[in-house]
Every structure is written in C-alpha cells, then in structure tokens.
Amino acid sequence: MLDPALYGTESPAVILTYAWDRLLIDPVPGPRGLANFTGLHQLTPSVHAVPADAKPVAPAGSTLPRLAAELPHTFALIDPHHGAQGITRQLQELIEHLQPESINLLDVGGDILAQGDEPTLRSPLGDALTLAACCQLDAPVRLLVVGPGLDGELPAEALRDRMGPTMLTLTAEHTEPVSSVLEWHPSEATAMLAATARGVRGLCEIRDAGLPVPLTDEGPTVHEADLDDALTRNQLARAILNTETLDQAEQHSREICGYSEIDYERNKATWLGTQPEQSLDRENVLHQLDQFEAQARSRGITHTTFRRLTEALGYNGTQRQDLRQLLLNNCPEQYQAPLWRIPTEASNPS
Structure with a gap:
C-alpha cells in the first residue's frame, strides 16, 4: 500500500x-x-x-x-x-x-x-x-x-x-491496489489502516484478548x-544487537520485557490443540454473533476484525474464511470493508 x-x-x-x-x-x-x-x-x-x-x-x-x-x-x-x-x-x-x-x-x-x-x-x-x-x-x-x-x-x-x-x-485511493488482499489476509493492523484510510472512525476490538483500538484521523x-x-x-x-540465534533473542526478551511472544504462541497452540471443532451451523453462529455484539456494544465497540470474531465465537483458523462468508451472506450491511461493524441497538433491536 x-x-x-x-x-x-x-x-x-x-x-x-x-x-x-x-x-x-x-x-x-x-x-x-x-x-x-x-x-x-x-x-x-x-x-x-x-x-x-x-x-x-x-x-x-x-x-x-x-x-x-x-x-x-x-x-x-x-x-x-x-x-x-x-x-x-x-x-x-x-x-x-x-x-x-x-x-x-x-x-x-x-x-x-x-x-x-x-x-x-x-x-x-x-x-x-x-x-x-x-x-x-x-x-x-x-x-x-x-x-x-x-x-x-x-x-x-x-x-x-x-x-x-x-x-x-x-486515502481510500491508496488502498485500491491491495483491496483484493484485504478480503482474505488476516492482518488486523493492516485492516484498520485501510479502514481509517477509507474514512472509518470508531473503536475497534482486536486479537484474542479483545483489545480496543481507536480509529481516528491519525490512523x-x-x-x-x-x-x-x-x-x-x-x-x-x-x-540483541550481537545475537546469532533466535533462542538468544528470545531469552533477552524474557529478561527485559518479562516474556517472549513465542512462548505465548507455544502455550496458545497447546491449548488450541485441546479444543473441539465447532460446527458452523448458521443459526448457532448468528446466535453467538448477537451475544458477542451485545457485549461489544456495552464496551463501546463500533467495529471488530474477522480474526477477533473467529476467536471470540470459538472457531479455528481453518474455519475462518467459511465463517466470514457466512456472516457476509447473512449480514452484508455490517461489512465496512475490511472490518465488521457492530450495529447500534436501534439498528438491530434483536
């Protein structure tokens, strides 16, 4: 871009x-x-x-x-x-x-x-x-x-x-060369960058932890x-200037930052390996979505990413694109490319 x-x-x-x-x-x-x-x-x-x-x-x-x-x-x-x-x-x-x-x-x-x-x-x-x-x-x-x-x-x-x-x-024009990529690529930061370039403003919830990120004119x-x-x-x-292995760099991260992000990924991968795969049943997905959106609204959230939705609703990486397509088919008006818009109470009273 x-x-x-x-x-x-x-x-x-x-x-x-x-x-x-x-x-x-x-x-x-x-x-x-x-x-x-x-x-x-x-x-x-x-x-x-x-x-x-x-x-x-x-x-x-x-x-x-x-x-x-x-x-x-x-x-x-x-x-x-x-x-x-x-x-x-x-x-x-x-x-x-x-x-x-x-x-x-x-x-x-x-x-x-x-x-x-x-x-x-x-x-x-x-x-x-x-x-x-x-x-x-x-x-x-x-x-x-x-x-x-x-x-x-x-x-x-x-x-x-x-x-x-x-x-x-x-601007929106700058996002055009990567528009097709944004339809499938999971990068949340790039998705929000493109969304703010296209004029989207609000509060976006990301990652498995549900971090709130303001979408502002600085975006x-x-x-x-x-x-x-x-x-x-x-x-x-x-x-880590003189490190010659990734293990050395990781150890410095543990000592200076208190953690290694790869350790976090290792622990998460182990946990994910124990989780059963949910069926992508339409009625169940839409019910889960309603619950998630109600909670997100209470936190002041206006948008989220498909990565966040996938993890928050309990689906895995192999199901991400199918889940995305199901949501787009059923609620196309909520797609504010490449983010998902959380409707207000008034626009979605159910």
Whole structure:
C-alpha cells in the first residue's frame, strides 16, 4: 500500500519480511525459516524470495505465496533464526545485490518505538530484531511508522514525541491496489489502516484478548522517526544487537520485557490443540454473533476484525474464511470493508 504511494508503480519494491503468521494461519508457533518452505528462489547466499508457487512445509502455513501471486512486489524472507546478526547479513547482501535507491524500515502501529517495559506491549521481538539489524548497516535506513497505535500496543498519544510530523496521509485511493488482499489476509493492523484510510472512525476490538483500538484521523498517517533514537530507546533491540540465534533473542526478551511472544504462541497452540471443532451451523453462529455484539456494544465497540470474531465465537483458523462468508451472506450491511461493524441497538433491536 505504501510503496506506490511513495514511489509510484513503475518499479515495485522488494519487501523483506517475516513469515510469521499468527496461529489462525500457521499452527506452528514463531516465525518460519528457509527450511519451512519448498520452491524458494535464491537471491543472495542468505536471502530467498517467496514466489507464488512456493509452499510452506506442513504443518506450517504462510500467507506469503498468495501475496506474491496477487501483488507485483518481490517478497523476500527474513530468517530470524540467526539472530540480529543474521538479519544484518541478509540486508547487507540484498543491498549489494539490488543497489536500491532507498531502504525503509516500516512498522505499522509504532511499537518499534517502545522502550520494552510498557505494560501494553505484546509483540516486541520481531520489531527489535529488525531495528537492531538495520542499525548495524553502513547504508542509510529510513524508519517509517504508519498508523500510530493501530497495533493495539502503544497508544498514539504515547508516540507523538517519538516520531516526526505527518509526511503522508493515506486515502481510500491508496488502498485500491491491495483491496483484493484485504478480503482474505488476516492482518488486523493492516485492516484498520485501510479502514481509517477509507474514512472509518470508531473503536475497534482486536486479537484474542479483545483489545480496543481507536480509529481516528491519525490512523492513516505516515511518519518518519529517527532510527538511532529508536535504538537508544529500545532496550530489547540494544540487548540483541550481537545475537546469532533466535533462542538468544528470545531469552533477552524474557529478561527485559518479562516474556517472549513465542512462548505465548507455544502455550496458545497447546491449548488450541485441546479444543473441539465447532460446527458452523448458521443459526448457532448468528446466535453467538448477537451475544458477542451485545457485549461489544456495552464496551463501546463500533467495529471488530474477522480474526477477533473467529476467536471470540470459538472457531479455528481453518474455519475462518467459511465463517466470514457466512456472516457476509447473512449480514452484508455490517461489512465496512475490511472490518465488521457492530450495529447500534436501534439498528438491530434483536
């Protein structure tokens, strides 16, 4: 979404990204590495692209091959299993190979600007690894934050003095190149970013924990932040600069932040493995939906994501798209793409 907005469409970016889909897509905790895919295309000794015909090795799952099929960009795989040093090596090889005009480190939400001890922080490890890696490059890297607060971790007001003024505000037109992707991709932060760019405002409930995220005029804004300041502030990123394994980085996260988000995924995956699969019975689903929406209204919630609905109603990742289709078929007026609108009491008295 941001690449054509900043640079046009003539030369789509190479996007170096994690294969770290949450458990609704990938039942295996943590990020995937090179060994978890077949059909990768080697770009440099340590960097491989994920083409449309690549496949994750079962039981792992990944959205990257489908993204590669639907978008013009090249998706290359960040492999964090060799720590920050390994990611730095990947970046250096890519820079030598591509000779890019610019290098942007992009974070949706702004938790990359965290200190590491904030009580609302949920997933600092991936951000800290990429920040640590980028700060060890000789080439200049621009740190961009889009959608302050939209990841449900650091509130937008806490980020205002940590980043520069608005350099771009995304609009509905900017979301058009990814409209088809937003119909199936599970990213909640990207869904809210697109929704706010399209003018949606309110309070959106996300994740399994039901975190409330304000949808405001700040939602579709893009800011530049100082890379060195971010490293100075981010305790975890500084601690993992020299790590050579993901296990080392995880241990630093436990010591500094009090937890590892991969431990959380491990525990959740174990729990999910004990849950029976519910039948997607239409009447039962709509009854569950009415109950959920009544409770959400009482919390002041105006919108939610399909990931939140799937988990709140007790369904699993393999049922997510079928559940989504059932809801769209029965309540199409509540789809405020790509979010689900919670009706007011007046509009849905039942």
